Amino acid sequence: MAVRAGTLSIWAGAVSAALVLALTLGTLGAVVWRADGFGALGPRDWGYVWFTVWQAAASAAISVALAIPVARALARRQFWGRSALITVLGAPFILPTIVAILGLLAVFGRTGVVSEVLSWAGLEPISIFGVHGILLAHVFFNLPFATRLILQGWLAIPAERFRLAASLGFTVSDVARVLERPMLRDVVPGVFLVIFLICTTSFAVALALGGGPQATTVELAIYQAFRFDFDLSKAALLGLVQVMICVVAGALVFKVRLPSTSGVGLDRVVRRWEADGLGLRVLDALCIGLAAVFLLGPLSMIVIEGIGGVFSLPGSVLEAAWSSIWVTVVSTALCMALALSMALAVSRLSAGAGALVEGIGSLTIAASPLVMGTGLFVMIFPFADPTALSLPVTAVVNAAMALPFALRALVPAVRDLQAGYGNLSASLGISGFTWLRWVAVPRLRRPLGFGAGLAAALSMGDLGVIALFSNPDVETLPLALFRLMGAYRLEQAAAAALVLVTLSLAAFWICDRGGRVDVDV
Amino acid sequence: MLTFENMRVDLGDFTMEGTFEVAKGARVAVMGPSGAGKSTLLNVIAGFQDATGRLMWNGQEIGPLPPAERPVSMVFQDNNLFPHLTAFQNVGLGISPKLKLNEADATRVREALQRVGLEGLEDRKPAALSGGQQSRVAVARMLLREKPLVLLDEPFAALGPAMRIEMLGLVRDLVAETGATLLMITHDPDDARLIADQCILVADGRVEAPVEMETFLSDPPEAMRAYLGT
Numbered sequence: 001m002a003v004r005a006g007t008l009s010i011w012a013g014a015v016s017a018a019l020v021l022a023l024t025l026g027t028l029g030a031v032v033w034r035a036d037g038f039g040a041l042g043p044r045d046w047g048y049v050w051f052t053v054w055q056a057a058a059s060a061a062i063s064v065a066l067a068i069p070v071a072r073a074l075a076r077r078q079f080w081g082r083s084a085l086i087t088v089l090g091a092p093f094i095l096p097t098i099v100a101i102l103g104l105l106a107v108f109g110r111t112g113v114v115s116e117v118l119s120w121a122g123l124e125p126i127s128i129f130g131v132h133g134i135l136l137a138h139v140f141f142n143l144p145f146a147t148r149l150i151l152q153g154w155l156a157i158p159a160e161r162f163r164l165a166a167s168l169g170f171t172v173s174d175v176a177r178v179l180e181r182p183m184l185r186d187v188v189p190g191v192f193l194v195i196f197l198i199c200t201t202s203f204a205v206a207l208a209l210g211g212g213p214q215a216t217t218v219e220l221a222i223y224q225a226f227r228f229d230f231d232l233s234k235a236a237l238l239g240l241v242q243v244m245i246c247v248v249a250g251a252l253v254f255k256v257r258l259p260s261t262s263g264v265g266l267d268r269v270v271r272r273w274e275a276d277g278l279g280l281r282v283l284d285a286l287c288i289g290l291a292a293v294f295l296l297g298p299l300s301m302i303v304i305e306g307i308g309g310v311f312s313l314p315g316s317v318l319e320a321a322w323s324s325i326w327v328t329v330v331s332t333a334l335c336m337a338l339a340l341s342m343a344l345a346v347s348r349l350s351a352g353a354g355a356l357v358e359g360i361g362s363l364t365i366a367a368s369p370l371v372m373g374t375g376l377f378v379m380i381f382p383f384a385d386p387t388a389l390s391l392p393v394t395a396v397v398n399a400a401m402a403l404p405f406a407l408r409a410l411v412p413a414v415r416d417l418q419a420g421y422g423n424l425s426a427s428l429g430i431s432g433f434t435w436l437r438w439v440a441v442p443r444l445r446r447p448l449g450f451g452a453g454l455a456a457a458l459s460m461g462d463l464g465v466i467a468l469f470s471n472p473d474v475e476t477l478p479l480a481l482f483r484l485m486g487a488y489r490l491e492q493a494a495a496a497a498l499v500l501v502t503l504s505l506a507a508f509w510i511c512d513r514g515g516r517v518d519v520d521v
Numbered sequence: 522m523l524t525f526e527n528m529r530v531d532l533g534d535f536t537m538e539g540t541f542e543v544a545k546g547a548r549v550a551v552m553g554p555s556g557a558g559k560s561t562l563l564n565v566i567a568g569f570q571d572a573t574g575r576l577m578w579n580g581q582e583i584g585p586l587p588p589a590e591r592p593v594s595m596v597f598q599d600n601n602l603f604p605h606l607t608a609f610q611n612v613g614l615g616i617s618p619k620l621k622l623n624e625a626d627a628t629r630v631r632e633a634l635q636r637v638g639l640e641g642l643e644d645r646k647p648a649a650l651s652g653g654q655q656s657r658v659a660v661a662r663m664l665l666r667e668k669p670l671v672l673l674d675e676p677f678a679a680l681g682p683a684m685r686i687e688m689l690g691l692v693r694d695l696v697a698e699t700g701a702t703l704l705m706i707t708h709d710p711d712d713a714r715l716i717a718d719q720c721i722l723v724a725d726g727r728v729e730a731p732v733e734m735e736t737f738l739s740d741p742p743e744a745m746r747a748y749l750g751t
Binding site for chain 2: 420421423424426427428429430431434438439442443
């Protein structure tokens with residue numbers, strides 16, 4: 001193109017990419033360097049690796065297996081509240097992990113609803129600490145995600161094919177064989193791998209529900225090696241193992257085609273003729289009903305148990321909430337600055353260089369915040385007390401972790417902007433900051449708002465690096481909540497959880513709404 | 522005078538070349554089959570598309586200049602207006618890309634909008650304007666930029682016939698007033714007759730020199746005859 005290249009935005013994008021590289025590969029290098037070589041992996045460490053992979057695979061398999069009937073039911077039934085339920089299916093992504101865990105404890109824990117019912121019946125109460133708790137929490141988070149993705153696959157089958165099937169007199173099993181199973185073969189592997197990847201790095205779940213030789217993930221082992229033994233060579237070694245697990249899973253995910261997660265068009269229901277029988281209708285109602293109860297039950301328990309305690313929360317929790325808000329604001333701003341500069345650079349670079357920048361921006365999807373945190377600790381330690389910097393470090397790491405999602409929202413939008421208004425801007429001589437102010441930011445408000453909403457919600461609910469760096473005086477709200485749970489102050493924990501989930505949803509809503517209101521399309 | 526010596530565009534599976542001159546103040550229709558490169562030609566002149574050869578305006582080479590510094594004002598097929606800016610702001614960009622307008626500038630913007638018949642609609646955004654009114658905003662900005670060379674890439678193609686004829690008449694009057702040179706892509710011989718006095722044929726990878734409109738339409742070249750169905 002004869003258009004003068006936006007050198008400034010390319011530089012800004014390059015600086016951002018360098019920062020992300022420093023946070024991912026740089027921190028990893030710092031860990032390796034500080035470790036003074038590796039100890040060998042002992043049998044116990046292999047146990048952690050095995051458990052990490054095994055629980056992630058099992059979580060992904062269960063989530064997908066349960067999601068298929070739910071998605072099938074949603075694809076072929078219209079009912080009151082359907083679109084509300086589909087919206088709720090999108091919520092776990094912005095729901096703080098620790099809140100969900102508290103909700104699950106309230107339903108499935110030793111003093112939870114299910115245990116109480118069992119004890120009335122004269123049976124032993126159940127406990128969700130350990131393997132099955134981890135699986136339960138992972139399924140809780142990923143069943144909705146899997147359902148949305150698979151539902152997308154179902155709705156991508158053209159309605160005409162179902163009409164053709166009806167006119168040919170297909171039965172339920174004919175439709176399944178000819179239309180549905182080929183779609184599932186296409187969609188399910190990708191969904192499985194993404195959930196597998198998510199479950200290998202879900203530190204908060206392992207921290208809250210795991211532990212012990214039977215249920216320790218690699219990330220939890222890093223945390224323990226670092227925090228309890230300050231054994232950096234062990235932490236470094238485990239960190240490398242974790243990175244390898246993530247890289248392998250990430251590379252596999254990169255290979256498979258994923259259905260779009262935009263959620264656009266999920267409101268459509270295809271009229272079906274072969275599935276009108278009463279038995280199938282009852283089956284679908286059961287699937288949808290059980291999924292709704294499973295998802296909404298724990299959240300309702302938080303509200304029921306927490307609402308009374310909200311106004312008597314101790315001052316320390318409110319302070320923690322305040323810290324969380326600040327961390328979120330800083331982290332979101334940083335994440336969006338990184339994402340916007342990288343997206344702009346991607347649109348101005350050649351295809352290869354652009355893909356490289358985009359790839360660097362997506363690195364953190366396969367990075368472990370625990371490894372990042374350990375590396376930053378090692379890097380900061382010679383100069384300052386790392387625990388005094390726990391909040392800024394948390395903000396930076398959270399920004400990096402949310403970056404891939406923000407980039408995914410922004411890159412296509414910037415590309416469209418260039419295609420639609422690039423020539424007009426060039427012919428009028430609008431460039432640099434003027435272009436940013438009058439063209440880019442107004443035109444990109446929607447993806448900027450959505451990306452910022454995701455970044456804000458993720459940061460608000462994060463319980464990762466902060467647990468690694470924490471000292472008794474400084475905490476974020478998720479950490480305060482975790483500590484209340486550990487002290488068995490469950491009513492206060494529920495109240496804090498209610499505050500946290502409100503803040504997370506509000507953070508998402510404010511940003512996302514800000515990008516939508518008064519937008520001129 | 523616009524001159525292009527040894528123009529050559531190479532897009533891999535598409536090439537286009539030609540040498541031509543357009544007299545100052547001429548109104549030229551650019552015609553030819555779909556995909557022949559009519560838009561590419563305008564994009565080369567406007568600076569959106571690289572080409573080899575010497576592109577000159579009044580004897581000065583303009584090929585190396587970025588789009589905004591060329592003596593060119595272009596109205597595109599669509600996306601002529603930023604949807605988030607008002608009609609006033611969209612026109613004001615023609616004076617200052619930073620939208621820093623003093624009182625005199627603001628008066629000029631209002632006068633330009635008045636000239637195209639949009640008085641009182643200054644504060645509307647494109648979504649609140651009809652298709653014809655949106656075209657008028659783009660034309661108002663073109664008028665304000667006072668560039669001696671005006672390129673129209675079928676900006677009125679989506680309008681109804683009556684509206685299109687009205688817009689073509691408006692543009693014809695405006696370029697007559699300002700003495701600007703006009704190059705306009707069109708598919709319709711009637712549109713071409715209405716606004717242009719010469720015609721450039723783009724076909725089979727070649728850009729021909731302009732010929733008189735009546736000669737062109739009464740005895741069209743072979744490539745054009747197939748296209749027009751005459």
